[in-house]
Amino acid sequence: MNKVKYRIEEDAIQDKIIKAEIIPIYTNYEIPEDCMKWDGTLNYTKLPTYMAENVERNNLILKLLKENKKNYCLILSDRLEGLRQLHEQLNDGLMIDGSMTSKKAKQEREEAIQKLRNKEEHFLFASFSLARERVRYKTS
Numbered sequence: 001m002n003k004v005k006y007r008i009e010e011d012a013i014q015d016k017i018i019k020a021e022i023i024p025i026y027t028n029y030e031i032p033e034d035c036m037k038w039d040g041t042l043n044y045t046k047l048p049t050y051m052a053e054n055v056e057r058n059n060l061i062l063k064l065l066k067e068n069k070k071n072y073c074l075i076l077s078d079r080l081e082g083l084r085q086l087h088e089q090l091n092d093g094l095m096i097d098g099s100m101t102s103k104k105a106k107q108e109r110e111e112a113i114q115k116l117r118n119k120e121e122h123f124l125f126a127s128f129s130l131a132r133e134r135v136r137y138k139t140s
Contacts (some may be wrong), residue, residue, distance in 0.1 A: 019084065029056075034046065035082075044051075048077075048079055049079060051079075051080075052077060052081075052083075053081075053082060058085065059073075062086060062090055065086075066090070069122055069123075071122065072116060073093075073123050073124070074124050075124070075126070076126055077125075077127065077128070079126060080127055083095065083127070084125075086125065087123075092122065093124060094112040094121050094123070095112075095123070095124075095125045095126075096109050096112055096124065096126035097126075112124060
């Protein structure tokens with residue numbers, strides 16, 4: 001069994017945490033047959049792309065973002081193209097994308113995250129993997 005060697009108190013990282021209220025949105029979204037495997041289980045290689053490109057679903061997301069434009073929203077996805085489309089259609093917020101991996105881009109990414117923390121921007125679009133590197137959130 002591993003013993004805890006060092007513990008970081010929450011006060012020490014308070015300025016690095018973005019507290020979030022996670023609000024599930026239930027839809028009548030039906031998974032198409034071509035996103036299912038022969039045994040009835042989900043095909044996770046096809047489903048995320050299909051969902052990211054689904055116009056009806058994206059319109060619902062845009063509607064909800066517009067309704068919540070006074071809040072601060074972190075929009076995460078594994079599909080960067082879907083995020084780019086939402087970002088362009090909303091025409092608001094910042095985008096952290098896969099091209100932000102160089103040293104200069106890493107600084108730009110940090111600045112984008114800081115703008116959300118400082119409540120200068122209301123929307124931050126990011127992939128799960130890029131956000132995971134620097135954005136930490138805690139449910140309230």
